[in-house]
Amino acid sequence: MPPITNIAAYLFVSLDDLPDLRERILARTLALDLKGTVLLAPEGINAFLAGGQDDIEAFLGWLRADARFAPLQAKYSYSDAVPFRRTRVRIKREIIRMNHPAIRPEAGRAPAVDASTLARWLEQGLDDEGREVVMLDTRNGFEVDAGTFTDAIDWRLSKFSEFPAAVRTHRAELAGKTVVSFCTGGIRCEKAAIFMAEEGLTHVYQLEGGILKYFEETGGPGFEGSCFVFDEREALGTDLAVPVA
Template sequence: MSVVELNQENGVAAAAAATVVNIAAYKFVTLDDRDELRPRVRAWAEEAGLKGTVLLAPEGINLFLAGASAGVEDFLGRLRADPRFADLEVKVSHSDAVPFGKLLVKLKREIIRMDHPAIRPEDRRAPSVDAHTLARWLAAGVDDAGRPVVMLDTRNDFEVDAGTFEGAIDWRIQRFTQFPDAVLRHREQLAGKTVVSFCTGGIRCEKAALFMQDVGVEHVYQLEGGILKYFEETGGPGFKGRCFVFDGRDTLGPDLAPEAGA
């Protein structure tokens, strides 16, 4: 689906077509040709006039890019021509200016570092809950089976401080590599509940949910598409504050707009 179609589907005002398009996407897929892929991806982004960051790791791709709508479409068309990225899902927002100063395409050990190589989302996924279902669960306080629902924030403490779901569990981690130890220390806090792990765009909560499953936490879900998709599809009921993003916008509101003047 094109960015224009996404705008229409999500009810974004037609005026947004004239603003900068910001895209965030990731996919866990084996990349054994990263050295060859890196210059191609960089060339596609440069030719499209995009700025931002692309991470390439043996486990997959993670990207945050911004530019004109036509450039975004061109880049995504080239990327998705590679069968490994044909089904790449993109989260879209808009801003008045490009929130990145330059273009970076980096090779990394992991696209989100956890230091637990046995956690491979390409091979398996924990159950996910979509935005509308989660909004319904939060309004009721229980899931469809009648179990109490708890939201588990997998982000770093400074991100949580900008905003989070009301009543969410926050273990005050400073980096994601601390999350596994935090789970082991607090497993009893999760017993008997439906646990929904969440993060900005979905990438951290994929690994988080799998780790919790592996250590015996029952009834674990990941929020499909993270906070940004939840904002996009529901407008953010139950979320208090704003979502921290790692670019010049700093935070986004439930309307996916940066703060005035950002």
């Protein structure tokens, strides 16, 4: 196994002590020599960190000791070098910007489909109730260009805050189908699925854990190309390794 452990982890949870929390998380990541980015907002935490495996696990254990973060789950990948140059802990208005503050995943998630179930649906072309399954890529266009699910819907978004308007424009095309929203690690499709349900689409799911968890649990059937990631690796193949040029 390569020596560097990389994690992507997020959790929607109410936070009201952001400046103090920022300082404590920064101190802990620096003490463990972890590099990457942690975003904090009133709606939760979003983290991308890399370092030695023991140090990563020590950080996760420390974070989960705070009851608010106990449910946090991480997606893992491995690399020969740390793909970040520094450590940043930043306070933001949203951990993923949608500009719809009424969308609060902490208050109730949209239904989720796990990786193995989705792989089966894609193989048979239908969900378990016989409805057509369509994959909806909630990522930006340049991310989609690196790779996506076969025949996935791509609205050529330039930023996630464009997603609500795109749904309203294309809502009729999705009606009556089972729509599975997906993104890199799950955070965008959390909000996307809730928004679509509030817009009246009745068979909407989010891909649990996003593309990275799908790769981890299934090996990526039905996915073409690589998954863009926001670090120096740039993209990961279905084996969660950097593709060989």
